[in-house]
Amino acid sequence: MKTSFVIHGLTALVRFFFSASLIFLVATSASNAAPAGVGQMFRLDGGDTTYIFGVNERGELQALYWGGKLAPGDKFPEAHSLPEIASFDPPSTTTPQEYAAWGSALYTEPALKITFADGNRDLVLHYVSSKSTGSSYEVLMKDISREIYVTLRYAMDTESGILARSAVIENREKDAVVVEQAAAAQWTLAPSRYTLSYLTGRWGAEWTLNQEPIQGGSRVIESRRGTTGHQANPWFAISRDDSQKSNGPLSAGEEHGEVWFGALAWSGSWRFTIEKTQLESVRVTGGFNPFDFGYKLKPGEKLETPIFYGGYSNHGLGGASRILHKFELQHILPQSPNPKPRPVIYNSWEATEFNVDVAGQEALAEKAASLGIDRFVMDDGWFGQRKDDRAGLGDWYVNKEKFPNGLKPLIEKVHSLKMDFGLWVEPEMINPDSDLYRKHPDWVLNFSGRPRTESRNQLVLNLARPDVRDYVLGFLNKLLTENDIAFLKWDYNRNWSEPGWDAVTADEQKKVYVEFIRNVYWVLAELRKKHPKIEIESCSGGGGRVDLGILRYTDEVWPSDNTDPFDRLSMQDGFTYAYTPQIMMAWVTASPHWLNGRNTTLAYRMLSSMQGSLGIGDNLNKWSAEDFANAKRLIAAYHEVQKTITQGDLYRLVSPRDDSEFSSTQTVSPDKSQSVVFAFTVATKQGRLFPLLQLQGLDPTAKYKLTAIEGKAIKGTPESASGDWWMHHGVNLDLKGDYQAAMFRLDREH
Ligand code: DGJ
Numbered sequence: 001m002k003t004s005f006v007i008h009g010l011t012a013l014v015r016f017f018f019s020a021s022l023i024f025l026v027a028t029s030a031s032n033a034a035p036a037g038v039g040q041m042f043r044l045d046g047g048d049t050t051y052i053f054g055v056n057e058r059g060e061l062q063a064l065y066w067g068g069k070l071a072p073g074d075k076f077p078e079a080h081s082l083p084e085i086a087s088f089d090p091p092s093t094t095t096p097q098e099y100a101a102w103g104s105a106l107y108t109e110p111a112l113k114i115t116f117a118d119g120n121r122d123l124v125l126h127y128v129s130s131k132s133t134g135s136s137y138e139v140l141m142k143d144i145s146r147e148i149y150v151t152l153r154y155a156m157d158t159e160s161g162i163l164a165r166s167a168v169i170e171n172r173e174k175d176a177v178v179v180e181q182a183a184a185a186q187w188t189l190a191p192s193r194y195t196l197s198y199l200t201g202r203w204g205a206e207w208t209l210n211q212e213p214i215q216g217g218s219r220v221i222e223s224r225r226g227t228t229g230h231q232a233n234p235w236f237a238i239s240r241d242d243s244q245k246s247n248g249p250l251s252a253g254e255e256h257g258e259v260w261f262g263a264l265a266w267s268g269s270w271r272f273t274i275e276k277t278q279l280e281s282v283r284v285t286g287g288f289n290p291f292d293f294g295y296k297l298k299p300g301e302k303l304e305t306p307i308f309y310g311g312y313s314n315h316g317l318g319g320a321s322r323i324l325h326k327f328e329l330q331h332i333l334p335q336s337p338n339p340k341p342r343p344v345i346y347n348s349w350e351a352t353e354f355n356v357d358v359a360g361q362e363a364l365a366e367k368a369a370s371l372g373i374d375r376f377v378m379d380d381g382w383f384g385q386r387k388d389d390r391a392g393l394g395d396w397y398v399n400k401e402k403f404p405n406g407l408k409p410l411i412e413k414v415h416s417l418k419m420d421f422g423l424w425v426e427p428e429m430i431n432p433d434s435d436l437y438r439k440h441p442d443w444v445l446n447f448s449g450r451p452r453t454e455s456r457n458q459l460v461l462n463l464a465r466p467d468v469r470d471y472v473l474g475f476l477n478k479l480l481t482e483n484d485i486a487f488l489k490w491d492y493n494r495n496w497s498e499p500g501w502d503a504v505t506a507d508e509q510k511k512v513y514v515e516f517i518r519n520v521y522w523v524l525a526e527l528r529k530k531h532p533k534i535e536i537e538s539c540s541g542g543g544g545r546v547d548l549g550i551l552r553y554t555d556e557v558w559p560s561d562n563t564d565p566f567d568r569l570s571m572q573d574g575f576t577y578a579y580t581p582q583i584m585m586a587w588v589t590a591s592p593h594w595l596n597g598r599n600t601t602l603a604y605r606m607l608s609s610m611q612g613s614l615g616i617g618d619n620l621n622k623w624s625a626e627d628f629a630n631a632k633r634l635i636a637a638y639h640e641v642q643k644t645i646t647q648g649d650l651y652r653l654v655s656p657r658d659d660s661e662f663s664s665t666q667t668v669s670p671d672k673s674q675s676v677v678f679a680f681t682v683a684t685k686q687g688r689l690f691p692l693l694q695l696q697g698l699d700p701t702a703k704y705k706l707t708a709i710e711g712k713a714i715k716g717t718p719e720s721a722s723g724d725w726w727m728h729h730g731v732n733l734d735l736k737g738d739y740q741a742a743m744f745r746l747d748r749e750h
Contacts, residue, residue, distance in 0.1 A: 056080050060126065099185070152167050159330075170301075184266075221236070237252075262310040271286065679743075681739065713731050
């Protein structure tokens, strides 16, 4: 007989959450035979983090602990399901499962939802077996009666404590099934008060950091656009409130407090559901976006989800982002574990737009070389019948009117100026006014007989099709084989519409959401295999495709088409919560700025861009001799400290958010021998002085020499002092007025 233990009031339940003492509160017993693996525990340690889950008495895999590192000998209580709440919420809902399938009575967000051929939609996963290699687990689960198997993968990075989780769903039934929802992972945080941080935006305004209390119910952040999207980024951070109060405003500390964070490695439609359950715990479910999802699995077929990375820091959001930056550098980027600092580039887009030709590009290249630029990149306009954005995409042959002898003469010129050469491409797109479209109108995403919505006069090639995938790889390979090209700026200037795939049967069409992205990754991987020296930028009309999936194949990203140096301060601030400054390309462009007419000095523009990987995108034909001299000096200074800026530990000293008048960041090299500080004013009020900069992360006892690169510290600041002095006494900058900028470096003395 079914037994139940009803508790009136949630407080008691909350107290028992994650606790073995629940054993005496056994709620239900579904079958007589004991499920496999009951009592088994799985523990992963890495960095300052421990992660534990186990098999409960019902056979479910249950989340037990994610947080600060526990001592090796600490015994963790066995998993035990949570009791029902009255008659409305049975244990299948109250128990935090590691990967909850939609079945039984599950009312919280499921990780997995399947429809079987006979109409059954009930799926209940129980533990079967597991394999371990020490820092990783593969845990096999199976439905209680049907032949659906799910393998949960866990791999802990022992240095950073970042856990990589994903799932493989396998159909061993005799008939096909349709997977309607498949998360990569579900993360559980113990009951507490939390603040959620997440990034949103739009074209020209990406990387806004939002912070809000996590309250009852669900918060969804997602993309339904077939791509990562400008509107939200697949990253989250959750800070525990440490104010010791049970009410009042929440705080998310920059350098203190516990933070859990996660990032999904997927460049297609995605969804995170952040849910505060009735028991006050917080669950984050993330993976493929279930909207319009339906992945048919024939007997014997499998669906593998993307990887959802999760980590923990006890040093606030700053600590969390430093862990993530290092992890990206060491484990995600194509050149990991030791990516080279990015070459300083010149890009001609804002100077010439589509009007590229040999003479114009060569003139710009000469000027760029005189500044100490490492790489010259020719942007849009060099191919097909491309005069503007109305034609040419898809026709990847060199435009003979603009480049009568092909690209070689320009490339040779660029090489003779001691720079390498980069080129813009937009491989997944097609203009209806192109030879390719006239030949293959069926190659685009579309529903037969329905209108095809154009954006920027272009349609999306259906990369899920093997012939399209091969065409894209073919022309890119030819381009790189025939020309000495060091770098591709890979653009992607619209989102999907009418996402039909009419070459396959109706019940297979929705696979486009998965196969398209996999094929993009495949093309990128093949290209890198065939041309191991190639470097690639992920650009999507700015920051529309930045995620840990594309970053496995691309060396840098274009965060935004908005290059206004002031707007960039807060965008770069938001960006670095999730991504390392190494990949954050930042160009110096014209003043007044085309977007808002704002006037800024060259120094302000240079320093704003020097916070990331530097580029120059202005029309050099309009520069004065003084501009050239200033930029040359600053580029030389940047080259000297670039590795510290882009690969060091980042501290946000003064935030540009919330209408701040000031902003400042500091980076420290991993061996603490060097530090670089940037400071900016905005619209200062009432003559306020620049805030005291108490530096961070230095070696307290070592002596550091301060060198000003731009601007100055107030009179009386020592030239050299201990780390303790710079961190406790701090630096007062002599920085007054609107739109002023300063930069200095500290070098450890021997
Ligand atoms: C959008 C990119 O973000 C720009 O930098 C530029 O490459 C244009 N596309 C070219 O069409």
